[in-house]
C-alpha cells in the first residue's frame with residue numbers, strides 16, 4: 588500500500604519504523620511518503636498558519652501551502668488515491684474500516700494542526716473525513732499513525748503468522764479469548780486444563796466460548812451487532828451459566 592501524509596511534522600512518522608510496520612516498510616509491503624506544507628510556502632517567514640475570518644481564538648492552516656502539498660501528494664501516488672482528512676468531525680474509524688481500506692491501495696492522509704483547515708479545502712480536496720475517537724487531538728498525525736498501523740497488520744505477509752490478524756479481537760466481531768504463556772501456575776492461578784490437553788477441537792471450542800463470554804462481559808454492544816449461530820448461542824449460554832456458578836475461565 589502507498590500512504591501519502593500531508594503533515595507539518597513528518598518526524599512523527601519515524602515511529603512507524605519500529606515493529607510490524609517497520610518490517611512492512613523494509614519488505615516494501617507499505618510505502619510512506621510525507622509532504623510538508625512548510626516546504627511549499629511562498630512567504631518570507633515560511634508561515635503555515637493564518638488568521639480565521641470573523642476573528643476568534645486560534646489559527647487555521649494556511650491555504651496555499653496546504654493545497655500545494657495535497658496536490659503534490661496526489662500526483663505522487665502510483666494511482667489515484669483516496670484523500671482522507673483526519674478530523675474529530677469525521678466518521679469513526681474501526682476494524683471494519685481498516686479491512687475495507689486495504690483494498691484502496693493508495694491513500695493520502697491530511698493531518699490538520701491548529702484549529703484545522705479551511706472549509707473550502709474540505710469541499711474541493713478531501714474525499715472523506717475520519718476520526719479515531721470522541722476526543723480532540725492536537726494534530727491528525729496520531730490518527731494517521733493509528734490507521735496506518737491497523738491497516739498494515741491486515742496486509743498479507745505483514746504478520747509472522749498468517750492467521751494472526753484474523754484471530755485478533757474485533758476481526759470476527761468478538762473479543763479475543765484469554766491467552767496464557769509460561770509458567771503453568773502464576774500467583775496461584777493455573778492455566779486452564781484444556782489448553783494443556785493437546786485436544787485441538789476442545790481448545791477451539793473453549794476459545795470460542797471464552798471469546799463469546801468476554802465480549803458479553805466487556806463489550807455487549809458488539810454482540811448486538813453480530814448474528815450468532817445456534818452453536819455460538821449455546822456456548823454463550825454455557826458461559827453465562829458458569830459465571831453464575833462462579834466457574835470463571837473453567838476448562839470446560
Ligand SMILES: C[S@@+](CC[C@H](N)C(=O)[O-])C[C@H]1O[C@@H](n2cnc3c(N)ncnc32)[C@H](O)[C@@H]1O
Pocket residue numbers: 672673674675676697698699700701702703704717718719720721722723724725726727728730
Ligand atoms: C486541535 S484539532 C482541531 C479541532 C477543530 N478546531 C475542531 O473543533 O473540530 C487539530 C487537528 O487534529 C486532528 N484531530 C483532532 N482530533 C482528532 C480525532 N479525534 N480524530 C482524527 N483527527 C483528529 C485534526 O486533523 C485537526 O485538524
